[in-house]
Amino acid sequence: MPMYKVKPVSPADIKIDVPSCMYKSPNVHGHGMNCGEHALQNGEVDPSLKALEERQDEVLRRLYELKATVDGFAKTVTTPDADLDASTPSPGPAESVFKGTADLDSLLGKDLGALRDIVINANPARPPLSLLVLHALLCQRYQVLSSVHVHSSVSAVPPPLLSCLGPRHIDSYARQRFQLGFTLIWKDVSELQMKFSTQSMCPIEGEANVARFLFRLLGAEPQDPAAATQMDCWIDKAVFQLSEGGSKDRAAVLRSLNAALGRSPWLLGQEFSLADIVCACFVLRAGQTTSAPVNVQRWLKSCQNLGHFDCVYPFLQ
Amino acid sequence: VCFDFAKDRYGICPMVQSQQKLDRALVRVQDLTPEKAEQQIWVRARIHTSRAKGKQCFLVLRHQQFTVQALLAVGERASKQMVKFAANLTKESIIDVEAVVKKVEQKIESCSQQDVELHVERIFVISQSEARLPLQLEDAVRPEGEGDEEGRATVNQDTRLDNRVIDLRTTTSQAIFRLQSGVCQLFRDTLINKGFVEIQTPKIISAASEGGANVFTVSYFKTSAYLAQSPQLYKQMCICADFDKVFCVGPVFRAEDSNTHRHLTEFVGLDIEMAFNYHYHEVIDSITDTMVQIFKGLRDRFQTEIQTVNKQYPSEPFKFLEPTLRLEYKEAVAMLKAAGVEMGDEEDLSTPNEKLLGRLVKEKYDTDFYVLDKYPLAVRPFYTMPDPNNPKYSNSYDMFMRGEEILSGAQRIHDAQLLTERAMHHSIDLEKIKAYIDSFRYGAPPHAGGGIGLERVTMLYLGLHNVRQTSMFPRDPKRLTP
Numbered sequence: 191m192p193m194y195k196v197k198p199v200s201p202a203d204i205k206i207d208v209p210s211c212m213y214k215s216p217n218v219h220g221h222g223m224n225c226g227e228h229a230l231q232n233g234e235v236d237p238s239l240k241a242l243e244e245r246q247d248e249v250l251r252r253l254y255e256l257k258a259t260v261d262g263f264a265k266t267v268t269t270p271d272a273d274l275d276a277s278t279p280s281p282g283p284a285e286s287v288f289k290g291t292a293d294l295d296s297l298l299g300k301d302l303g304a305l306r307d308i309v310i311n312a313n314p315a316r317p318p319l320s321l322l323v324l325h326a327l328l329c330q331r332y333q334v335l336s337s338v339h340v341h342s343s344v345s346a347v348p349p350p351l352l353s354c355l356g357p358r359h360i361d362s363y364a365r366q367r368f369q370l371g372f373t374l375i376w377k378d379v380s381e382l383q384m385k386f387s388t389q390s391m392c393p394i395e396g397e398a399n400v401a402r403f404l405f406r407l408l409g410a411e412p413q414d415p416a417a418a419t420q421m422d423c424w425i426d427k428a429v430f431q432l433s434e435g436g437s438k439d440r441a442a443v444l445r446s447l448n449a450a451l452g453r454s455p456w457l458l459g460q461e462f463s464l465a466d467i468v469c470a471c472f473v474l475r476a477g478q479t480t481s482a483p484v485n486v487q488r489w490l491k492s493c494q495n496l497g498h499f500d501c502v503y504p505f506l507q
Numbered sequence: 508v509c510f511d512f513a514k515d516r517y518g519i520c521p522m523v524q525s526q527q528k529l530d531r532a533l534v535r536v537q538d539l540t541p542e543k544a545e546q547q548i549w550v551r552a553r554i555h556t557s558r559a560k561g562k563q564c565f566l567v568l569r570h571q572q573f574t575v576q577a578l579l580a581v582g583e584r585a586s587k588q589m590v591k592f593a594a595n596l597t598k599e600s601i602i603d604v605e606a607v608v609k610k611v612e613q614k615i616e617s618c619s620q621q622d623v624e625l626h627v628e629r630i631f632v633i634s635q636s637e638a639r640l641p642l643q644l645e646d647a648v649r650p651e652g653e654g655d656e657e658g659r660a661t662v663n664q665d666t667r668l669d670n671r672v673i674d675l676r677t678t679t680s681q682a683i684f685r686l687q688s689g690v691c692q693l694f695r696d697t698l699i700n701k702g703f704v705e706i707q708t709p710k711i712i713s714a715a716s717e718g719g720a721n722v723f724t725v726s727y728f729k730t731s732a733y734l735a736q737s738p739q740l741y742k743q744m745c746i747c748a749d750f751d752k753v754f755c756v757g758p759v760f761r762a763e764d765s766n767t768h769r770h771l772t773e774f775v776g777l778d779i780e781m782a783f784n785y786h787y788h789e790v791i792d793s794i795t796d797t798m799v800q801i802f803k804g805l806r807d808r809f810q811t812e813i814q815t816v817n818k819q820y821p822s823e824p825f826k827f828l829e830p831t832l833r834l835e836y837k838e839a840v841a842m843l844k845a846a847g848v849e850m851g852d853e854e855d856l857s858t859p860n861e862k863l864l865g866r867l868v869k870e871k872y873d874t875d876f877y878v879l880d881k882y883p884l885a886v887r888p889f890y891t892m893p894d895p896n897n898p899k900y901s902n903s904y905d906m907f908m909r910g911e912e913i914l915s916g917a918q919r920i921h922d923a924q925l926l927t928e929r930a931m932h933h934s935i936d937l938e939k940i941k942a943y944i945d946s947f948r949y950g951a952p953p954h955a956g957g958g959i960g961l962e963r964v965t966m967l968y969l970g971l972h973n974v975r976q977t978s979m980f981p982r983d984p985k986r987l988t989p
Contacts, residue, residue: 304837341826
């Protein structure tokens with residue numbers, strides 16, 4: 191006899207109706223249906239479908255038009271920046287490539303009636319070439335008071351480094367007439383450093399990071415996050431592989447630069463950006479540009495033709 | 508009593524009355540280096556310390572900033588009596604010692620000459636010191652903190668100043684005043700190279716030049732006269748006399764009853780005045796370049812002295828920029844406001860605000876020296892030229908070292924009429940300054956200048972905290988001697 195007995199919960203003989211067909215759909219071709227619903231069979235078109243088709247056509251047409259326009263632009267821009275004649279080197283710094291605006295008050299803090307001075311401490315053994323280019327660009331957008339100082343931790347500095355920001359502005363004695371100050375101090379520091387508002391900002395370290403800050407002041411940051419990320423990616427490549435990496439890393443970067451520049455005139459496509467400035471400066475500083483791949487050399491020539499890189503050439507061996 | 512076989516090799520010399528001309532070269536302690544090993548030389552120095560240990564006597568001999576260890580042991584050359592004589596010599600006595608220079612394996616950390624010691628053969632006293640000294644030099648050189656920690660004595664400032672002759676013998680004092688001499692020399696050299704002429708101005712004058720009651724009166728035959736508060740008046744007269752660029756080094760007397768760490772009643776003023784072509788910034792550039800040349804000269808040529816001072820008074824090395832940083836007064840006010848200070852736009856800077864500003868500038872630019880330009884007109888003397896575009900400001904400037912003011916200067920008014928107006932505005936008695944105003948009536952070039960205090964500049968360069976440390980025989984409201 192079993193120890194425990196459990197009363198059955200349900201009777202054993204329930205009848206279950208198992209379906210043989212999972213989904214049922216109405217028979218389109220079945221006879222005896224209402225002919226009025228299927229006027230389509232006679233080649234006439236349902237008005238709602240027709241409207242949909244027409245909308246689709248309209249969208250496609252607009253797309254084709256856009257494509258045609260863009261193709262047209264691409265054709266006119268056989269050399270980058272077609273509104274400037276970049277086929278021959280220009281005599282001086284060309285008109286600024288960047289025409290955006292930036293809200294200085296939100297980036298730098300409220301204007302308290304005093305010169306907003308950006309202080310950059312750099313080691314004279316490693317001049318920050320990309321910052322010199324950005325300085326030239328800033329000077330075209332704003333009234334910038336530039337000064338160069340030598341810190342007492344450094345005993346002497348070669349004369350080209352003293353004049354790297356260009357000639358002293360005539361009005362340099364009236365500091366408050368300027369919108370921005372750019373003070374470059376040659377100092378014995380291990381890492382480049384930027385100070386702005388010591389009360390509310392900690393110092394920014396590293397040439398690439400300072401370049402990103404200065405670029406923001408030009409109001410030309412790519413709005414599209416994908417492009418912005420790509421820009422950062424190129425800058426990081428330049429810093430970590432071109433500058434700090436070994437010869438294999440450098441070669442790899444040159445190859446990827448070459449590949450990207452084969453598809454478009456500038457690294458981010460049709461627009462000149464910070465990625466081009468930083469990468470070009472780091473490539474130039476690494477030297478041996480004559481042995482660089484073809485597209486890279488063409489791109490370097492284009493950079494040179496823009497005129498903003500003129501300040502950099504005195505510092506290349 | 509044993510026979511003293513060494514009695515000819517030690518003793519107290521008769522007072523040097525120039526009895527004889529000895530053809531003997533005395534080597535300075537500073538020059539006792541391993542190159543001289545095994546040489547037998549004569550040294551004249553003071554006894555810094557002497558310690559007997561059984562049959563040996565250890566002496567430390569000192570000359571100015573430098574000390575060396577000397578050893579006298581009983582043996583073939585020295586008798587017991589000689590060693591005892593050496594051990595009993597009083598500190599600070601001046602002695603002549605003949606000794607052999609010996610290299611040592613282990614560096615002697617406590618002396619400046621760490622690689623050698625002297626093995627004494629002959630020792631004679633030239634000038635004996637009294638046994639009881641008013642202060643111990645070891646104590647006078649001890650850093651403040653160390654004194655408190657180890658329970659050892661340090662010497663307070665008043666005792667030092669009362670016995671200045673002995674206090675000045677310490678290695679630290681020697682270094683400080685050598686460096687100060689360097690400041691003066693660099694000042695002169697730099698300005699002479701820039702085409703300046705050195706002038707001497709009178710210190711006994713008939714009227715108070717700066718105005719105010721801070722003048723000392725002296726009796727002058729049947730009347731009285733004053734001691735000059737600054738050479739201002741005469742510097743400017745020299746410019747009007749076509750000397751173009753002048754400087755003078757001389758005493759300045761201020762009867763200010765201030766007992767602070769940075770005020771003296773008499774100090775050495777280094778003053779500059781210069782005619783310029785079109786803008787007073789030409790003068791600022793000249794002055795700041797002079798200061799930078801002084802700092803560079805000190806940095807490059809006086810490192811020994813700076814290190815010696817730092818041993819007793821540790822401080823951060825002095826940092827500066829070339830060309831000198833120049834900020835405008837409005838910027839300074841903005842920086843202070845951003846740091847939470849409440850002040851009006853035309854208010855003068857209080858001393859705490861000056862110090863705070865110095866710290867803010869140091870944080871941003873990493874410099875201990877900078878110029879503040881375009882002060883408000885209301886807080887400057889009557890002869891300051893107003894700003895051409897904004898009458899509330901002036902063409903005046905101050906220079907700061909480590910957050911403390913060292914120079915106050917400006918473009919001077921060189922037009923007699925404007926000068927008269929400004930003097931009246933400040934309620935100054937025109938009769939008293941008639942001679943001054945007259946000097947501008949016969950054609951005066953535009954000019955500007957400024958002056959620094961030698962003691963204050965030395966103090967701030969070295970990072971010291973009291974100007975009396977850098978004044979040899981300081982004068983303040985409470986001290987008239989030595």
